[in-house]
Structure formats: C-alpha cells, structure tokens
Amino acid sequence: MPFEPEQNQPYSLSFTAASLRPELARIIAEAFLACGDWGQARQRVLTENTLQARTPASAIRMEREIRQRIETLSRRQIEILAEAPADSRRAIAWLSILKYSAFVFVFSFQDLRGKIESLDPVLRPSDYENFFIAQAETHPELGNLATSTKEKIRRVMITMLREAGILGEGRKDFTLQRPVVPPDVLSAILADNRRWLAGFLVPDDEIAALRE
Numbered sequence: 001m002p003f004e005p006e007q008n009q010p011y012s013l014s015f016t017a018a019s020l021r022p023e024l025a026r027i028i029a030e031a032f033l034a035c036g037d038w039g040q041a042r043q044r045v046l047t048e049n050t051l052q053a054r055t056p057a058s059a060i061r062m063e064r065e066i067r068q069r070i071e072t073l074s075r076r077q078i079e080i081l082a083e084a085p086a087d088s089r090r091a092i093a094w095l096s097i098l099k100y101s102a103f104v105f106v107f108s109f110q111d112l113r114g115k116i117e118s119l120d121p122v123l124r125p126s127d128y129e130n131f132f133i134a135q136a137e138t139h140p141e142l143g144n145l146a147t148s149t150k151e152k153i154r155r156v157m158i159t160m161l162r163e164a165g166i167l168g169e170g171r172k173d174f175t176l177q178r179p180v181v182p183p184d185v186l187s188a189i190l191a192d193n194r195r196w197l198a199g200f201l202v203p204d205d206e207i208a209a210l211r212e
Contacts, residue, residue, distance in 0.1 A: 109198035
C-alpha cells in the first residue's frame with residue numbers, strides 16, 4: 001500500500017516550475033504520441049511554442065517539468081491524457097505529479113487523506129506548516145530552503161490541489177474533498193499500481209477491495 005520515500009532520498013521540488021496545467025500536459029502528451037519519441041516531442045513543442053510561453057526560457061522550464069511528470073505514466077495513461085475528456089485529463093495530470101513528486105504524494109495520502117478520514121475536511125495553514133516541519137527532520141534539503149522558496153512551494157501546492165479538485169475553486173475555500181476518478185482513469189491506475197489511489201484520498205480498505 002502507500003509508501004514514503006527513503007529518508008536519504010532528497011525530495012524533488014521542481015514542480016514549482018508549473019502547477020498541474022492539464023491543458024499543457026495534454027499538448028505534450030499529444031506531441032509524444034504523434035512521434036513516439038520524447039526528444040522529438042520536446043523539439044516540436046519548443047519550436048512551435050505550443051505551450052504559448054511568453055519567453056523561450058519559460059517554455060523550456062515548463063516543457064521540462066511537465067514532460068518529466070508525463071514520462072512516469074504508462075502508455076494507456078498518456079493516451080487518456082491526450083484523448084479523454086477534461087475530467088479524465090485532470091485526474092491523469094494529478095496522477096503524474098503524484099508519481100513524479102514524492103513530496104506531493106506523501107502530503108496527499110498522509111495528511112490530506114488523514115484529515116478526510118478523521119472528519120476534519122478543512123486544510124488549515126498549520127496543517128501544511130506542520131507537515132513541512134516534520135518532513136524537514138528527515139529531509140534536510142527542505143530546511144535549507146529560503147523563505148521565499150518555501151512560500152512558492154506552498155503556493156504552487158495549493159494551486160495544484162485546486163486544479164485537481166481536492167480543494168474548492170475559490171481562493172478562500174479550503175474545504176477538502178476526494179477528487180473525481182473517472183472509470184477510464186481508475187482502470188488505468190489499477191492496471192499500473194493501485195497504491196497511487198491513496199493520493200486521490202481513497203481509503204486503504206476501498207483500494208484493497210477494488211478489482212482490476
């Protein structure tokens with residue numbers, strides 16, 4: 001079932017380069033499926049500026065970050081990201097960040113799911129702060145970050161939770177809810193590894209009961 005990364009494995013925090021952005025993830029997924037090669041897909045996306053970035057440097061950062069997330073997905077998951085309706089694309093984009101960033105995954109299944117299960121469905125500033133402090137005890141790279149960087153990580157995390165449907169859309173709405181997992185996405189996760197459903201705030205007993 002869900003796991004935490006090894007204590008000596010540094011967290012990747014590069015997700016601050018781009019929030020969930022399922023519409024941009026779709027573009028990169030389409031480019032990959034069209035040519036079957038990540039290098040060619042990257043060249044196409046950057047040359048044609050399909051991400052509509054304001055500067056070349058911004059395009060490079062966004063493409064790299066989102067592509068690295070998508071590279072963690074199975075072929076079927078990439079196809080859903082490229083071809084399925086918006087709710088499925090959003091769920092797959094969230095799955096990609098769960099698979100790519102252990103920091104996001106641990107926060108989701110450990111803290112957010114725990115709050116839902118304890119009938120405390122409100123994300124408070126202290127919840128995230130306590131999580132960050134606790135993780136810094138075994139991940140010194142977190143404690144060494146500048147205050148501005150820590151704030152950016154928190155801000156992008158909140159944005160992704162809203163994009164994923166875990167937090168309400170309003171800026172002041174911090175009510176937690178389980179995000180929608182469409183049938184095609186659920187099937188693709190079960191065929192891969194059901195433990196990722198913990199990042200969708202699904203309880204362990206429900207995960208164990210699901211059939212492929």
